[in-house]
Amino acid sequence: MDRKQRIPHVVIMLGIVSLFTDAASEMIYPLIPVYVAALGSGAVILGIIEGVAESTAALLKLVSGIISDKIGKRKILILIGYTVSSLIRPLTGIVTAAWQIVIVRMLDRVGKGIRTAPRDALVASSVDERIRGKSFGFHRAMDHTGAVIGPVLAIITLLILFIGFGFRDSLLALRWTFLLAIIPGLLAVLTIIFFVRESAPAGKNAKLFRFSLRSFDKNFKTYLLIMILFTLGNSSDAFLLFRVEESIRKSGAVIDIVNSIKPLYNMVSNFGDEASRATVVNILFLPLIWSFFHVIKVIFSTPLGALSDRIGRKKVINIGWGIYAFVYISFALLVFLPAKIQIVATFILFAVYALFYAFSEGAEKAFVADLVKDDQRGSAYGLFNLAIGLGALPASILFGFIYSFFDNVLPGFGGTVAFSFGGTIAIISMILLASKVKETIKN
Secondary structure, X not given: OOHHHOOOHHHHHHHHHHHHHHHHHHOOHHHHHHXXXXXXXXXXXXXXXXXHHHHHHXXXXXXXXXXXXXXXXXXXXXXXXXXHHHHXXXXXXXXXXXXXXXXXXXXXXXXXXXXXXXXXXXHHHHOOHHHHHHHHHHHHHHHHHHHHHHHHHHHHHHHHHHHHOXXXXXXXXHHXXXXXXXXXXXXXXXXXXXXXXXXXXXXXOOOOOOOOHHHOOHHHHHHHXXXXXXXXXXXXXXXXXXXXXXXHHHHOHHHHHHXXXXXXXXXXXXXXXXXXXXXXXXXXXXXXXXXXXXHHHHHHHHHHHHHHHHHOHHHHHHHHHHXXXXXHHHHHHHHHOOHHXXXXXXXXXXXXXHHHHHHHHHHHHHHHHHHOOHHHHHHHHHHHHHXXXXXXHHHHHHHHHHHHHHHHHOOOOHHHHHHXXXXXXXXXXXXXXXXXXXXXXXX
């Protein structure tokens, strides 16, 4: 293979860092909906948690990206960002009220905000443009590998706590699981310190810390505006888990399946009354489906990122957004299916939804590098993530409000209205991307 076609060592190491970090994050993330419910809250507080967290990160991504362009160094900001998140994230396990998760998540996202734009700029500058989509796809695949490992670690930890240590309090078991997430986080930090090397400084800009949108052309700014619109309909994936948790809790389908399988029934029969057994089963089910979701991402992220190198970014992004619209509208209609079929449909939809990420994530980031100069990439990735963040806060809060409001007006149908809204926004965004953003396909 041509040396220029190989994924560089620094990208591989950054992929491993993301693997450890996502393993730590995903020990916690898929359990947040049930944790919030255990603390006595619901969809609205979940929307605030996710919206504030992502918007905080987005604002810092812009600042960090600009700084990394100006000082000509990426690694130091990457290290600071990953260290902050790794130390803060496990504190989710000590909160006593759902609103306190907002503070922890916000500080966790501070770390993400500091590291993301410099990391993406380092990836973009370290690879030949012919494999830019492939390299970003590979990085996302490693990230998603960690997201497969994390829920599995959470399940193993919970089983050890429930069976090995005799825990009966599910909330206490969740707290310990979150605290133990510090271990893979620290492994990520050590990997950066010892194995990530920045081969050459990025170009410095003489006017230190001055920044202007005028230096970016109309085409790039149009792309950012469309990303904001798409993100307005792209609520946190925590709502998908919330929808699943709501479905299995109300239907009782998962506990019925477990009760019908003798070895599983014998295992859960130790957890007290029927309500307690159902809670434990549902807690274990969410990380399982979340891990399954990320397996699909791992398999397809690299090849579909590479596909954008061959057929163009816009086509690949729009395929991903089309999948997103289909899945959200399908989740809107999930309530009309029989309870046990809902569980099967959930697995199928999560598998299809994972393809949205595999198609869009690598291509979206590679497209940013295509549209700007090399010495602007830190700032450009900061703007890209800011655009997503500007949509993320109102998106999650609006989604949570729609979900709760219509659930009160039309009990059981709040999710139907909210997910339909998200699917519609995605379709509009597809049309605008296809018609308003110019692309030059490099051979």
